[in-house]
Amino acid sequence: MEESLARTPLHALHLAQGAKMVPFAGYEMPVQYPPGIMAEHFHTRAKAGLFDVSHMGQVRIPSAAAAAFEKLVPGDIVGLGPMRQRYTLLLDETGGILDDLMVTNAGDHLFVVVNAARKHADIAHLQKTLDAELLEDRALLALQGPAAAAVMGRLAPELLSLRFMGAGQCRLAGIPCFATRSGYTGEDGFEISVPADAAEKVATLLLDQPEVMPIGLGARDSLRLEAGLCLYGHDIDETTTPIEADLGWTIAKRRREEASFPGAEIILRQLAEGPPRRRVGIQPEGRAPAREGAEILSGGKKIGSITSGGYGPTVGTPIAMGYVATAAARAGAALELMVRGTPRPARVAPLPFVPHRYYRG
Amino acid sequence: MLRFSKDHEWVRRDGDIAVVGITDYAQGQLGDVVYVELPEIGKKVEKGKEAAVVESVKAASEVYAPVSGEVVAVNEALAGEPAKVNADPMGEGWFLKIRMSNPGELEELMDEAAYKDYVAGLS
Numbered sequence: 001m002e003e004s005l006a007r008t009p010l011h012a013l014h015l016a017q018g019a020k021m022v023p024f025a026g027y028e029m030p031v032q033y034p035p036g037i038m039a040e041h042f043h044t045r046a047k048a049g050l051f052d053v054s055h056m057g058q059v060r061i062p063s064a065a066a067a068a069f070e071k072l073v074p075g076d077i078v079g080l081g082p083m084r085q086r087y088t089l090l091l092d093e094t095g096g097i098l099d100d101l102m103v104t105n106a107g108d109h110l111f112v113v114v115n116a117a118r119k120h121a122d123i124a125h126l127q128k129t130l131d132a133e134l135l136e137d138r139a140l141l142a143l144q145g146p147a148a149a150a151v152m153g154r155l156a157p158e159l160l161s162l163r164f165m166g167a168g169q170c171r172l173a174g175i176p177c178f179a180t181r182s183g184y185t186g187e188d189g190f191e192i193s194v195p196a197d198a199a200e201k202v203a204t205l206l207l208d209q210p211e212v213m214p215i216g217l218g219a220r221d222s223l224r225l226e227a228g229l230c231l232y233g234h235d236i237d238e239t240t241t242p243i244e245a246d247l248g249w250t251i252a253k254r255r256r257e258e259a260s261f262p263g264a265e266i267i268l269r270q271l272a273e274g275p276p277r278r279r280v281g282i283q284p285e286g287r288a289p290a291r292e293g294a295e296i297l298s299g300g301k302k303i304g305s306i307t308s309g310g311y312g313p314t315v316g317t318p319i320a321m322g323y324v325a326t327a328a329a330r331a332g333a334a335l336e337l338m339v340r341g342t343p344r345p346a347r348v349a350p351l352p353f354v355p356h357r358y359y360r361g
Numbered sequence: 362m363l364r365f366s367k368d369h370e371w372v373r374r375d376g377d378i379a380v381v382g383i384t385d386y387a388q389g390q391l392g393d394v395v396y397v398e399l400p401e402i403g404k405k406v407e408k409g410k411e412a413a414v415v416e417s418v419k420a421a422s423e424v425y426a427p428v429s430g431e432v433v434a435v436n437e438a439l440a441g442e443p444a445k446v447n448a449d450p451m452g453e454g455w456f457l458k459i460r461m462s463n464p465g466e467l468e469e470l471m472d473e474a475a476y477k478d479y480v481a482g483l484s
Contacts, residue, residue: 287395
């Protein structure tokens, strides 16, 4: 492993759990534990999995800067209720996506979680117009799966009153933590921000619960792909707009009417007239997975490419997402995927591949 | 006679036929196998060149022909049950059979003891 890779506060715990470590976004991260990606995936869907997502950026923005922050994203931030969370996008002037993020109204500040590979660029971008601080002394854990609520009911029952995309303070192992009811698997679950120096204590308590096992990045990727969730740098980036990415729902009605977000002209035109291409789910018809970068054809002509592709353990077949010309973006449309030089049949599939099971109260 | 390549294929000689698969070390590194793409019968393969593809949840990897020759059989059972590669890599998880054009190539491969040492040196 290269010397220059950063480590999360749970590095020693990962090694003790037998993790296979790989470089990811500048960090040395667990890709899988001894049970393997498939078993970890199934466990998360059946019970509860614990993910170390401490590589992600945790950012604090004072509430006084909420209006300034709102100018950089298409979501309604000023109208975000106390202890409520929202998914939104940092946009550039051409409507391209600089990052996707979760923002929570934590009372006196906004608590924002951004992608690991983007955190330094995001902070620089935010600091051009507002006061934003990258919290370097926090770890982030995600507990995901249908048994996550039962685990929290035992350890931190104060969190059971949260609905999906709600937030609250709690104590775990005596440590004050900040949790949101959200995640990246399509399952019910919690993301828990903890002081870095107490992360191992909190993670150990969670792993000691009979329903919980540690889950690596491999299963995190197959879980989020089945849930139809975008991976930044793959499914979305500076070259994709929210409309092309089928994330038009992140544009709040008021922001639409005000046309007051970066790239509004392009984005609102695409919203009215339709984008040239759209992100869709793709179901290969055979058993061969189509990976990122595979060309998508329709009638022998290239109409796009795969941006995430692999095997969906819960679906039991290969699955993928990619961009196709809008004319071919309707569910059921026949496509061909070029895999190792051979065109293979596939269809546009509705997303998600596995229904979301969020707790909405 | 059992021989091993540096790319973690095994070869079992049966007359002029070489039965080929991937080693237990290779399946462990790959993780859960979800798809195996095998060549057509009659295809000529060349030592060290791609002969098959094995895919795990995470990635696709090439399987190289450890000897040159003509493909005379492939393990059709892997189409329906690719996990046999994980469960029994040296047995039911075999990939293909090659009629060797140059059995002398086997001498360039490692025996079991040498392969064990080779794998031990990788971790």
